[in-house]
Amino acid sequence: xxxxxxxxxxxxxxxxxxxxxxxxxxxxxxxxxxxxxxxxxxxxxxxxxxxxxxxxxxxxxxxxxxxxxxxxxxxxxxxxxxxxxxxxxxxxxxxxxxxxxxxxxxxxxxxxxxxxxxxxxxxxxxxxxxxxxxxxxxxxxxxxxxxxxxxxxxxxxxxxxxxxxxxxxxxxxxxxxxxxxxxxxxxxxxxxxxxxxxxxxxxxxxxxxxxxxxxxxxxxxxxxxxxxxxxxxxxxxxxxxxxxxxxxxxxxxxxxxxxxxxxxxxxxxxxxxxxxxxxxxxxxxxxxxxxxxxxxxxxxxxxxxxxxxxxxxxxxxxxxxxxxxxxxxxxxxxxxxxxxxxxxxxxxxxxxxxxxxxxxxxxxxxxxxxxxxxxxxxxxxxxxxxxxxxxxxxxxxxxxxxxxxxxxxxxxxxxxxxxxxxxxxxxxxxxxxxxxxxxxxxxxxxxxxxxxxxxxxxxxxxxxxxxxxxxxxxxxxxxxxxxxxxxxxxxxxxxxxxxxxxxxxxxxxxxxxxxxxxxxxxxxxxxxxxxxxxxxxxxxxxxxxxxxxx
Amino acid sequence: xxxxxxxxxxxxxxxxxxxxxxxxxxxxxxxxxxxxxxxxxxxxxxxxxxxxxxxxxxxxxxxxxxxxxxxxxxxxxxxxxxxxxxxxxxxxxxxxxxxxxxxxxxxxxxxxxxxxxxxxxxxxxxxxxxxxxxxxxxxxxxxxxxxxxxxxxxxxxxxxxxxxxxxxxxxxxxxxxxxxxxxxxxxxxxxxxxxxxxxxxxxxxxxxxxxxxxxxxxxxxxxxxxxxxxxxxxxxxxxxxxxxxxxxxxxxxxxxxxxxxxxxxxxxxxxxxxxxxxxxxxxxxxxxxxxxxxxxxxxxxxxxxxxxxxxxxxxxxxxxxxxxxxxxxxxxxxxxxxxxxxxxxxxxxxxx
Numbered sequence: 001x002x003x004x005x006x007x008x009x010x011x012x013x014x015x016x017x018x019x020x021x022x023x024x025x026x027x028x029x030x031x032x033x034x035x036x037x038x039x040x041x042x043x044x045x046x047x048x049x050x051x052x053x054x055x056x057x058x059x060x061x062x063x064x065x066x067x068x069x070x071x072x073x074x075x076x077x078x079x080x081x082x083x084x085x086x087x088x089x090x091x092x093x094x095x096x097x098x099x100x101x102x103x104x105x106x107x108x109x110x111x112x113x114x115x116x117x118x119x120x121x122x123x124x125x126x127x128x129x130x131x132x133x134x135x136x137x138x139x140x141x142x143x144x145x146x147x148x149x150x151x152x153x154x155x156x157x158x159x160x161x162x163x164x165x166x167x168x169x170x171x172x173x174x175x176x177x178x179x180x181x182x183x184x185x186x187x188x189x190x191x192x193x194x195x196x197x198x199x200x201x202x203x204x205x206x207x208x209x210x211x212x213x214x215x216x217x218x219x220x221x222x223x224x225x226x227x228x229x230x231x232x233x234x235x236x237x238x239x240x241x242x243x244x245x246x247x248x249x250x251x252x253x254x255x256x257x258x259x260x261x262x263x264x265x266x267x268x269x270x271x272x273x274x275x276x277x278x279x280x281x282x283x284x285x286x287x288x289x290x291x292x293x294x295x296x297x298x299x300x301x302x303x304x305x306x307x308x309x310x311x312x313x314x315x316x317x318x319x320x321x322x323x324x325x326x327x328x329x330x331x332x333x334x335x336x337x338x339x340x341x342x343x344x345x346x347x348x349x350x351x352x353x354x355x356x357x358x359x360x361x362x363x364x365x366x367x368x369x370x371x372x373x374x375x376x377x378x379x380x381x382x383x384x385x386x387x388x389x390x391x392x393x394x395x396x397x398x399x400x401x402x403x404x405x406x407x408x409x410x411x412x413x414x415x416x417x418x419x420x421x422x423x424x425x426x427x428x429x430x431x432x433x434x435x436x437x438x439x440x441x442x443x444x445x446x447x448x449x450x451x452x453x454x455x456x457x458x459x460x461x462x463x464x465x466x467x468x469x470x471x472x473x474x475x476x477x478x479x480x481x482x483x484x485x486x487x488x489x490x491x492x493x494x495x496x497x498x499x500x501x502x503x504x505x506x507x508x509x510x511x512x513x514x515x516x517x518x519x520x521x522x523x524x525x526x527x528x529x530x531x532x533x534x535x536x537x538x539x540x541x542x543x544x545x546x547x548x549x550x
Numbered sequence: 551x552x553x554x555x556x557x558x559x560x561x562x563x564x565x566x567x568x569x570x571x572x573x574x575x576x577x578x579x580x581x582x583x584x585x586x587x588x589x590x591x592x593x594x595x596x597x598x599x600x601x602x603x604x605x606x607x608x609x610x611x612x613x614x615x616x617x618x619x620x621x622x623x624x625x626x627x628x629x630x631x632x633x634x635x636x637x638x639x640x641x642x643x644x645x646x647x648x649x650x651x652x653x654x655x656x657x658x659x660x661x662x663x664x665x666x667x668x669x670x671x672x673x674x675x676x677x678x679x680x681x682x683x684x685x686x687x688x689x690x691x692x693x694x695x696x697x698x699x700x701x702x703x704x705x706x707x708x709x710x711x712x713x714x715x716x717x718x719x720x721x722x723x724x725x726x727x728x729x730x731x732x733x734x735x736x737x738x739x740x741x742x743x744x745x746x747x748x749x750x751x752x753x754x755x756x757x758x759x760x761x762x763x764x765x766x767x768x769x770x771x772x773x774x775x776x777x778x779x780x781x782x783x784x785x786x787x788x789x790x791x792x793x794x795x796x797x798x799x800x801x802x803x804x805x806x807x808x809x810x811x812x813x814x815x816x817x818x819x820x821x822x823x824x825x826x827x828x829x830x831x832x833x834x835x836x837x838x839x840x841x842x843x844x845x846x847x848x849x850x851x852x853x854x855x856x857x858x859x860x861x862x863x864x865x866x867x868x869x870x871x872x873x874x875x876x877x878x879x880x881x882x883x884x885x886x887x888x889x890x891x892x893x894x895x896x897x898x899x900x901x902x
Contacts, residue, residue: 053898119777223721223758224901238723239893240623240647402627497587497613497624497633508616512763515777 014368020410022425025400026249026392032403033246047247054231054244058251061211061227064142068149068210069203075150075304076157076202081187082297084162086290087282094298095158096537097305102155103536104529105486106215107503111510111518111525112308113148113220114139115315120515122311140222148216151308153206160202164195166281200266208259212252214395215488215503219510228252233395233492242399249396256392309529316523320515327523336520338512340505342498344524347505351485351528354501357420358427358484363477365424366431370476373432374439394426394489401494419501422490427480434476438469475539482535485528502528583609584831587625587634587823589618589726590763593851594844602838608831617761618644618726625823626651632823635832638680638839641726642671642817643733646886649676654821657833661840664858669817671882677819680839683854684787684874685730685816687717687809690772693781702782705738705812709750717782718757718769721901723893725761726816731784732896733885734814737878744892748899758900772806774798787813791870792853804870813874818854 034044048054083095101109117123119137127134138144173190192199214229221227226234228248235245285291316327330336332345340347401422405412412418450460466473488503495504502524509521586592592614603609611634615621618639625637629651640648648654654676662670662678669679687708689701702708708717720728736744757780759765766785769778774796790804797805820839822832838844845856849867856863863871 053894053902056902223724223760234723237620237623239890240626241890241894497615498585498611511760 011372014365014372017365018369018425018428021421022392022397025404026396027400028404029242029396029400030246030250033243033249036243041243044243044247045250047244048228048251054248057226057228057231057248060225064145064149064217064227065207065210065213067142067146068153069207071146071150072153072157072206072210073199073203075301076154076206077161077199078293078297079154079301080158080162080165081191082294082301083158084166085191085282086294087284088294088298090298091282094301096540098158098301099155100533100536101151101305101309102153103482103486103532104152105503105532106152106213106488107219107506107510108312108486108525108529108532109148109151109308110216110219111506111521112312113144113151113216114510114518115311115522116308117141117144118518122307139220140224141220142225144220145213145217145225148220149206149210149213151305152216153209154304156205156209157199157202160205161195161198164198165191168194168281170281170283197266201263204259204263204266208256208263211259212256212393214393214492215507218492219507228255229393229395229489232393232399233489236395236399236493242403245396245399249393252393252396312522312529313526315519316526319519327520328527331523331527337505338509338517338520340500340508342500342505344502344505344520344527347500347502347524348527350499351502354420354423355481355484357417358423359477359480361421362424362427362431362480362484363473366428366476366480367435367473369428370432370436370439373436394422394487395493397422397425398490398493401490416496416499419491419494419496420484422494423484423487424480426487426490427483430479430483431476434479435469435472438472439465471542475542478535478539478542482532482539485532485535582607582828582831583611584636584828584835585611585613585634586835587613587615587621587632587637589621589639590614590616590761591618591852592638595847595851598843598847601843602841606831606834606838608834610835617724619724619729622648622653625653629653630825632825635823635826635828636820636835637823638818638820639726640677640819640821641730642815642819642882643726643729643885643889645671645677645819646882647889648821650886653824655824655826655829657822657836659833659837659840661837661858664860665840666857666859669857671817671819677821678836678840679817679857680820681848681852681854682815682817682857684813685727685734685784686787686813686874687731688770688772688783688785688789688806689809690770690781691803691805691807693771701807702809703811704809705735705747708756708782709747709754711754713754713782715755716780717751717754718759718765718778718780719784720762720765721758721760722896725759725765727762727784727786729889729893730814730816731812732892733880734812734878736888736892737814737880738812745895745899748896752900756900774805786853787872787874788849788853788855788867790872791849791867794870795850795866808872808874810872810874812878814878815876816854817857 034040034042036044048058079098083091083098115121117137117139119134121137121139124134124137127138168191172194173187211227212229213227214233217225217227217230218233221230228251232245232248232252235241235248285294317323317325319326327336331348332343334343337343337347401412401418404410405418412421450464451457455463486503488507491501491504492507495501500508506521506524506528509517509524512518592612594612599610613634615624615633618641621637622640622644625632625640626648632653637653649672656675657678658675659678662675665679669682671677671679687702687705691701694701699712702713707713719731722729722732732744735747738744739747757769759769762785765783766789767773767775767777769780770783770785771778771781772783772793774793787808787810790806790808793804793806794801820836822829822836826832840858842858842861845858845861846864848854848856848861849864855867
């Protein structure tokens with residue numbers, strides 16, 4: 001009886017919050033779109049499948065996601081193998097370089113690729129020297145989009161698949177060798193089959209993230225290319241066609257729901273095996289072939305990951321008359337903000353304040369949700385509700401806020417709070433994923449023992465659960481902070497005109513013509529990248545493997 | 551336990567910091583502030599604005615929220631609870647939609663006396679005309695002279711192989727000159743002909759940008775200080791004047807020319823947003839936008855014409871501005887009825 005009451009006490013505020021700030025706005029937007037002039041018109045839902053232009057958008061969304069997944073696996077699997085099974089000088093640095101991009105805000109990656117592939121970038125210069133016509137740059141191409149997605153998502157493969165490989169007993173591979181499968185065939189016969197669920201899971205995640213990609217496609221695709229998410233944004237802000245936007249949202253929801261379900265299915269089928277501590281697994285490359293493989297892969301990874309980030313830093317420091325710190329020294333000036341009407345520094349302050357509030361909301365709510373998830377492992381409904389924000393387009397959430405919270409008592413449109421609350425919705429699943437594993441294992445067992453020994457639930461939570469979970473809580477808070485800091489989908493719709501966040505400011509400047517605006521955006525991207533990298537490194541220190549679950 | 555304390559401390563510090571910045575960043579405009587919501591191309595001489603602020607005691611906050619399409623859509627989405635008091639930048643081609651969404655409240659400025667009646671498209675005075683201009687094809691004279699090619703003289707020329715890969719236009723979904731140009735092609739080739747014209751234009755490698763700034767300064771080769779490589783662009787009849795004004799060394803003749811048969815009229819309006827926090831200040835701001843001082847500031851800041859008949863044009867305008875024969879036009883009703891569908895079909899044809 002007390003358990004039931006405790007569960008209700010946990011679930012009630014959680015459901016109230018998610019219901020009010022997530023379900024209600026999303027339903028409001030669907031309602032608005034599907035009931036034009038007050039009449040429910042289900043045929044609108046079929047529009048994306050019937051209209052040739054929208055079918056093109058859907059096809060492009062799926063096609064680029066497949067291509068991105070293929071490229072990500074092609075780079076990620078060798079990377080995972082090298083980083084999980086071998087010890088070599090610079091391994092830690094290489095791993096950081098490969099994993100870091102995953103937490104970088106989309107606008108930072110987009111501006112890095114614009115810098116690398118744009119008309120003034122090094123790639124265009126090189127091709128120009130070869131006599132090719134690249135005066136308009138290569139940054140507005142499907143290739144650039146796919147490359148940027150792979151840049152982001154290799155981390156998923158390295159963490160998820162590498163995470164499995166890092167624990168496979170070396171004796172298994174050796175045994176395969178003894179049984180007549182030497183060298184690479186051992187990898188093929190042992191490591192690949194063992195990691196099959198992990199590979200499938202990672203591929204699904206990569207596909208999901210590429211499928212719902214917004215910022216990268218909006219900024220690199222130019223006006224001609226759109227994923228479903230970008231099309232929702234365009235239909236809303238440019239054409240004010242809420243019906244089609246709603247239909248696309250539903251389609252996206254169905255797709256993502258199916259993918260998440262498939263993901264849960266794959267995860268459930270993952271084989272359990274005897275795990276070895278990763279330190280016991282990795283070893284120095286032994287044969288010449290292994291040395292060559294490790295060296296080539298490491299160099300190739302460096303060549304893949306360094307240039308975009310390097311170009312970003314170099315371009316932020318390079319002016320018409322050579323090296324300059326001007327763009328950093330002028331971050332506080334209105335002039336540097338240009339079209340924004342605020343200084344870049346003000347945008348940074350807005351971003352930090354917004355993200356801090358988002359964390360203050362997402363951490364308690366996410367922890368409640370994690371506790372609920374930990375208790376109700378067999379309640380897929382709750383898991384689904386908590387995970388759904390990952391799948392609902394953030395653009396849809398933002399749009400829902402505009403539509404749903406427009407009159408008292410809940411009029412958030414003029415309020416500073418709308419944006420951080422929307423960002424917290426996006427961040428909550430990340431908190432849950434980080435905190436839930438800790439709560440579901442030792443902590444709850446110990447807390448129950450404490451309760452059996454007579455401690456009150458509050459006492460048990462404070463004295464037992466909190467100390468055990470606090471590193472995870474800190475990691476969850478940081479994660480939420482990073483997600484909110486880089487959030488662009490909901491933010492693009494909700495940021496108030498006079499108070500852009502840093503990603504919004506960067507995207508606005510990237511859209512302006514002229515080298516000066518782009519260079520300023522580059523410097524701001526470097527600042528955002530530095531903050532994000534610092535946060536991510538802290539997470540790794542606080543709780544090694546915090547990325548594991550993504 | 552120490553870690554728990556650390557975590558709590560970090561969380562508390564962050565909330566505190568947030569509260570401080572939110573306090574500062576979220577400060578509401580004071581009662582004597584008027585917020586002008588406008589598009590990225592809005593510009594005014596600082597001293598002109600300051601003179602108004604001094605004489606009226608009103609502080610003007612200018613918020614640029616992107617292109618005119620985004621501006622109007624934002625206003626429609628937030629109708630009744632706007633992000634500012636006055637909106638400037640809705641043009642004749644977007645007007646019907648904004649009026650239908652009940653975005654503005656009526657206000658008849660005493661200064662309307664000096665505005666030609668033909669420009670007042672809303673009899674209820676929910677919007678006030680502020681400036682007018684013509685959207686036309688511009689071309690880079692030097693580019694064509696150097697190659698010995700005739701510049702285009704008609705819209706139809708753009709689809710010929712001679713002009714392949716030379717044109718940059720704006721997306722009509724996001725840019726008002728882009729929309730005006732689409733309407734120009736519909737007026738020129740008719741309901742039956744415009745789609746095949748755009749198909750041919752696409753086949754002839756037309757480039758589309760989201761806004762005028764990126765088309766003109768980013769892709770057009772004739773803009774002073776620009777970085778582009780295409781010699782034909784959709785811009786304004788008055789853009790060549792701007793090239794003269796901003797030329798680094800004094801020049802006799804504008805470096806860019808106008809295809810006068812390609813022009814479509816654009817009138818820009820301002821209106822008081824329904825639900826404005828400072829409606830009185832908003833009325834003063836509308837009066838100011840129609841004042842001689844501001845009207846005479848318009849040509850050299852935004853390079854379009856003032857609407858007030860008593861506003862004098864700067865000499866450089868009288869000398870270099872091209873006279874536009876009124877050849878291409880569509881009725882406001884036809885635009886209101888067709889716009890959405892046209893833009894959607896255009897998107898299919900040109901972008902998808």
